[in-house]
Amino acid sequence: MHQAIVIFEVEGGSDKGPDGHRRDTMPIVDAVRAAGWHAEVIYYHPDRAAEIFDTVVGGFDAYISRVNPGHIPGGEKGYFTLLTQLADAGVIGMSTPADMMAYGAKDALVKLNRTPLVPADTAAYYDVADFHQTFPTSLSYGERVLKQNRGSTGEGIWRVRLADRDLAASVTPGTALPLDTELKCTEAVDNRSRHTTLGEFMDFCDQYIIGDNGMLVDMRFMPRIVEGEIRILLVGAEPVFIVHKKPAEGEDSFSATLFSGAKYTYNRPEEWPELLAMFEQARPVIAAKLGQNQNVPLIWTADFMLDTAADGSDTYVLGEINNSCVGFTSELSMGIQEKIAAEAIRRVETANLAVPA
Template structure:
């Protein structure tokens, strides 16, 4: 065993600091080094793939991916291929492409719609024709949220409602709305609202479906999102903190991103014990539906409040993220030390089994 872990990054992108790294990358590297292991950063480029494979496979026991899929030069296929090859020759992947695709893809919600975590009327569109055929009827049941598979920080996530409130109140559920129906469409990235006709808006959304891993998730709008989104950040199986993200007040605002003006409150997991316990109990169900219990190294689960038939609070899963979860605002919480401990522990456990 080399007692060495490599951290992958890519050059450029809006997530980089003045040193060329993500703000949370070097703290992870230092924490691994402080634990007595070697750690360093390498940058991925498609033309370097073979050299990277040789260097990393010969000198390291595991890798940590700190790459936003949207920033990968040449697309994610080549990068994922490199990570998969490294896992095949024995390196511990954190997180592997399989984990990122299973947990991080938006259609994870669709795979969980038969559980208590997600509304049963959640759907995914993988083909443009399917989207155009189904969404006009889906919208007749009430406000919807469309989520693209790509993107981050609310880009391509739209709250969609009928502009005519009288029509919204009178439309028969299950009716296909006409293509000239006027919609109010609010994008989560900055809460801006556009008025569009249904047919025009669907044509616009085709871009999210076309291309590799393209698709749209169609989910019921949860009105209590205005009370805030509740995010659990985990390192491996361990909840580290819960952040309550409350959207900016006013209008049709629903986005819980800092960029859109949302306010964040950080709490210990104990302050949200019911939610943390519920999520822990649901993890086997999540693993079963998503294809395995290989827990990501750093991941988050976002929930929205709902109300059950008895008037009690319940929680609806809105998203799981694990491709490149950032924690730059929480470095003073010591998360980097927890990441280093978990990563080293996974490598040591693998070698103990060998």
């Protein structure tokens, strides 16, 4: 065993600091080194894939991927191929392409729609024709949220409703709406609304379905999102931080991103006992439904929204899971980087113990 972990990054992108790294990368490197292991950063580029493979296989036990999918030169395919080749060569992946797709893709919600975590009418469109045939009927049941697969900071996340409130109140659920129905659509990236027709908007959304890993998730709008989205940040199976993200004031505001003006409050997990108790029961279900085993990613998040149960009590609805490249700059003062280093080393040591001598 080399007792060495490589952290993958890519050059450039809005997530980099003055030193060219993500602001949460070097704290991980320093924490791994403080634990007595070697750690360094390697920038991925498709032109260097063969060289990177040889370097990592020859000198490292594992990798931690800190790459925003939208910043990968040449796209995800080449990067995922390299990660898969490394895993085949015995390098432990955190996270693997399979984990990123299972936990990071928006259709994770569809895989959980037969659990109490997600509304049963949550669906995904992988085909443009299916989207155009099904969504006009889906919208007849009330306001919907469409989520593109690989969006970040709210890009391609749309709240969709009928512009005419009187019409919305009179629509018979289950009836396909005409393509000239006027819509009001609000994008989460900035809470700005646009007025368009159903047909025009669906044509616009085709871009999210076309291409590798393209899809749109169709989920009912949760009105209590205005009270805030609650994000659980986890290292492995351990919740280490909770962020309460409250959208900016305003009728159209529903986005919980900082860019849109949402206000963030950072809490320790024990400050949300009911949510924590619910998630402790839900986590094994999530792992069983999404993963190939009971393992969970090294760094991941689960975002919840408040809803009201039939008896009037509060309940939580899962809105999203993130895994590909979760940022945690604001939590560095809480020592999350030490937890990440300790868990990463534990996983390597556990994996090596499982290998026959």
